[in-house]
Amino acid sequence: MNSKRRKVLQFTALVSFMAGSGLLSEADAAEWNxxxxxxxxxxxxxxxxxxxxxxxxxxxxxKAPDIAENGAVVPVGITTTLKATNMAILIEKNxxxxxxxxxxxxGTEPFVTTRVKMGQTSNVYALVKxxxxxxxxxxxxxxxxxxxxx
Amino acid sequence: xxxxxIAWAAAALVAAPVWVGAQSASDEIAKYxxxxxxxxxxxxxxxxxxxxxxxxxxxxxxxxxKCDLGLGPGVVDGAAAQLPRYFADTDRVQxxxxxxxxxxxxxxxxxxxxxxxxxxxxxxxxDIEAIVAYIVTHSKGMKVNVPATHPKEKEMVxxxxxxxxxxGGPMDxxxxxxxxxxxxxxxxxxxxxxxxxxxAADGWGSWPAYRVSSGEFWTMQRRLNDCLRQxxxxxxxxxxxATIALSMYMAAKANGGEITTPGLKx
Amino acid sequence: MADPMRIxxxxxxxxxxxxxxxxxxMESGQRKDAAGAIIPAWHITNLVATVNGKxxxxxxxxxxxxxxxxxxxxxKGAAKGDxxxxxWEDTKGDKRTDKGKIS
Amino acid sequence: xxxxxxxxxxxxxxxxxxxxxxxxxxxxPTLQAAxxxxxxxxxxxxxxxxxxxxxxxxxxxxxxxxSPQGQAKMVALQKASLAEIKPPSxxxxxxxxxxGEALAQNGRGATWSDAAGTPNGGSxxxxxxxxxxxxxxxxxxxxxxxxxxxxxAAQPVLEYTWNRISNSKAYNACSNMPRFAHFxxxxxxxxxxxxxxxxxxxSPVNQ
Numbered sequence: 001m002n003s004k005r006r007k008v009l010q011f012t013a014l015v016s017f018m019a020g021s022g023l024l025s026e027a028d029a030a031e032w033n034x035x036x037x038x039x040x041x042x043x044x045x046x047x048x049x050x051x052x053x054x055x056x057x058x059x060x061x062x063k064a065p066d067i068a069e070n071g072a073v074v075p076v077g078i079t080t081t082l083k084a085t086n087m088a089i090l091i092e093k094n095x096x097x098x099x100x101x102x103x104x105x106x107g108t109e110p111f112v113t114t115r116v117k118m119g120q121t122s123n124v125y126a127l128v129k130x131x132x133x134x135x136x137x138x139x140x141x142x143x144x145x146x147x148x149x150x
Numbered sequence: 151x152x153x154x155x156i157a158w159a160a161a162a163l164v165a166a167p168v169w170v171g172a173q174s175a176s177d178e179i180a181k182y183x184x185x186x187x188x189x190x191x192x193x194x195x196x197x198x199x200x201x202x203x204x205x206x207x208x209x210x211x212x213x214x215x216k217c218d219l220g221l222g223p224g225v226v227d228g229a230a231a232q233l234p235r236y237f238a239d240t241d242r243v244q245x246x247x248x249x250x251x252x253x254x255x256x257x258x259x260x261x262x263x264x265x266x267x268x269x270x271x272x273x274x275x276x277d278i279e280a281i282v283a284y285i286v287t288h289s290k291g292m293k294v295n296v297p298a299t300h301p302k303e304k305e306m307v308x309x310x311x312x313x314x315x316x317x318g319g320p321m322d323x324x325x326x327x328x329x330x331x332x333x334x335x336x337x338x339x340x341x342x343x344x345x346x347x348x349x350a351a352d353g354w355g356s357w358p359a360y361r362v363s364s365g366e367f368w369t370m371q372r373r374l375n376d377c378l379r380q381x382x383x384x385x386x387x388x389x390x391x392a393t394i395a396l397s398m399y400m401a402a403k404a405n406g407g408e409i410t411t412p413g414l415k416x
Numbered sequence: 417m418a419d420p421m422r423i424x425x426x427x428x429x430x431x432x433x434x435x436x437x438x439x440x441x442m443e444s445g446q447r448k449d450a451a452g453a454i455i456p457a458w459h460i461t462n463l464v465a466t467v468n469g470k471x472x473x474x475x476x477x478x479x480x481x482x483x484x485x486x487x488x489x490x491x492k493g494a495a496k497g498d499x500x501x502x503x504w505e506d507t508k509g510d511k512r513t514d515k516g517k518i519s
Numbered sequence: 520x521x522x523x524x525x526x527x528x529x530x531x532x533x534x535x536x537x538x539x540x541x542x543x544x545x546x547x548p549t550l551q552a553a554x555x556x557x558x559x560x561x562x563x564x565x566x567x568x569x570x571x572x573x574x575x576x577x578x579x580x581x582x583x584x585x586s587p588q589g590q591a592k593m594v595a596l597q598k599a600s601l602a603e604i605k606p607p608s609x610x611x612x613x614x615x616x617x618x619g620e621a622l623a624q625n626g627r628g629a630t631w632s633d634a635a636g637t638p639n640g641g642s643x644x645x646x647x648x649x650x651x652x653x654x655x656x657x658x659x660x661x662x663x664x665x666x667x668x669x670x671x672a673a674q675p676v677l678e679y680t681w682n683r684i685s686n687s688k689a690y691n692a693c694s695n696m697p698r699f700a701h702f703x704x705x706x707x708x709x710x711x712x713x714x715x716x717x718x719x720x721x722s723p724v725n726q
Contacts, residue, residue: 032461032462104489111490115481
């Protein structure tokens with residue numbers, strides 16, 4: 001395990017050299033959607049993302065705990081039975097609602113899990129885009145104060 | 151519009167209970183921890199530490215590959231499980247961090263006094279933290295092996311026990327204020343009962359750990375430092391006898407218990 | 417230069433499960449320093465994962481993605497031994513690319 | 520600033536007043552040596568914080584504490600602690616429960632990373648259940664939910680509660696609860712506010 005990892009590390013160095021020298025062109029990413037990430041309301045987020053307002057759907061599942069031990073790291077997962085091309089996570093009471101936006105090309109499972117920051121207890125929305133339309137599910141996640149508090 | 155969606159959300163919430171009891175709260179916290187366990191960012195520190203172990207560094211531009219953590223030069227597997235322990239070359243009981251300082255001084259020429267003066271997360275200490283993540287990962291799943299048989303080790307256990315019960319400061323706190331009874335919590339965080347082997351193993355065996363609240367990897371020295379800060383004590387000097395004695399007390403009490411480091415904590 | 421990622425990619429029944437940990441502060445732009453001044457936002461904005469030259473996943477992150485980001489996604493159409501290449505870029509233009517072999 | 524001065528003066532006054540009592544219990548020399556070599560002053564947390572008063576010295580020694588001699592000492596220390604408590608200067612025990620709730624939530628203050636003058640919190644939720652709607656509460660101390668509802672607010676209840684918050688060691692010399700008035704951790708007004716959180720019929724604690 002040890003030597004295997006060392007090989008990975010060496011390889012990592014090689015790859016980063018390649019990236020630095022422009023040998024890795026496939027890493028080109030889409031433009032960051034500044035308007036969507038600067039939006040403070042659901043309307044504005046959806047306007048920037050395109051595709052209209054989401055419709056609530058039982059086909060969308062938001063996997064997250066009811067209570068977060070710490071708001072700095074809240075695990076959030078989205079799955080769906082729809083044929084998803086995109087997913088997004090929105091947090092109602094954060095300063096900016098959109099936390100993350102995901103592209104799922106053909107062959108990629110309709111599934112994503114990540115971790116988000118929450119400033120306070122809030123509704124969290126899982127959005128799924130399929131056939132050009134947005135669908136959603138939500139739940140409230142309670143953010144607790146923890147530890148000695150100092 | 152947003153409003154219609156929010157209204158729908160509000161309506162759906164009406165059916166939900168206004169508050170949840172302590173039991174379901176701790177069940178939900180357990181679920182939260184389970185969801186996080188899959189990707190412990192300690193791995194990022196461990197990877198950095200593995201590189202630092204073999205990287206020439208310090209005024210002498212040497213690596214740490216000859217560092218003896220108690221099982222012979224360069225032996226990393228199981229090294230954290232048998233620390234703290236007595237080292238004849240320094241004639242001291244040392245924990246992982248103080249031993250790494252000895253290695254850095256002897257092999258790499260980095261003066262220990264410099265490291266003591268630094269802050270957590272900065273300078274050489276930052277490197278030590280990553281190296282600690284690497285070392286403790288190589289004792290994961292093993293048993294704590296700190297029998298404390300050497301007379302100097304026994305002295306440190308006894309001193310650690312006295313420090314554990316030592317009350318002071320404007321809030322009259324000692325380690326024992328929070329860690330000497332079963333099933334106690336501060337807020338929603340469980341407090342291991344360190345006076346018993348199981349509790350000592352739960353505590354000692356799960357640190358060092360990645361703290362999600364600060365987004366940092368905390369070594370045992372840092373864990374103790376922050377406990378003492380919250381106890382409203384003066385500042386414990388890095389790798390000082392008192393800090394090593396407290397570790398020795400916990401490790402000896404935890405002897406035979408399972409090591410789950412690096413942990414993932416609130 | 418940015419610190420390396422950890423990429424774990426495992427194949428089971430034709431499905432590749434990819435878990436990525438990135439080392440990044442993901443500074444939110446909401447925090448203040450000791451002097452009370454706002455610490456400017458500094459976070460990963462874009463991430464792309466490719467296998468055999470084909471894009472299998474992409475993400476855009478806002479400042480609300482947690483420090484030391486974690487990402488888990490799944491795709492089909494690759495085999496054990498193939499490599500998942502993950503690249504990210506942040507608000508300062510820093511970039512990082514790492515590979516993980518599918519096992 | 521003022522808070523810290525009160526803190527310091529509490530230490531000084533105890534060092535003077537309690538010197539006689541403390542003399543009977545001396546620190547193990549190995550422990551003393553380790554303490555002096557292992558700690559340094561930082562910010563508002565001076566080295567005087569490891570100079571123990573008689574209560575701290577006794578409660579740091581579990582075998583002494585449980586001995587007949589230790590038990591007798593505890594009784595004497597409880598008596599001395601009770602005698603030192605001052606009732607509210609204007610005779611009013613109850614302040615504003617909303618401010619009390621904010622204090623109960625706040626766990627800050629008196630650490631080396633707190634700037635001088637940082638107001639202390641009461642840290643109540645760290646150890647107690649209080650407002651039943653707050654799910655994040657500790658259990659080192661007893662639940663205080665329904666405190667006033669079950670006890671009422673007659674004079675003896677007011678006095679006992681005031682004393683417990685001011686100096687819990689008046690009832691148990693080795694109580695885990697900080698001595699909020701003795702060490703000037705909370706002001707008289709702040710103690711009134713916490714009192715109201717527990718005893719005001721309008722407080723969420725008593726709904």
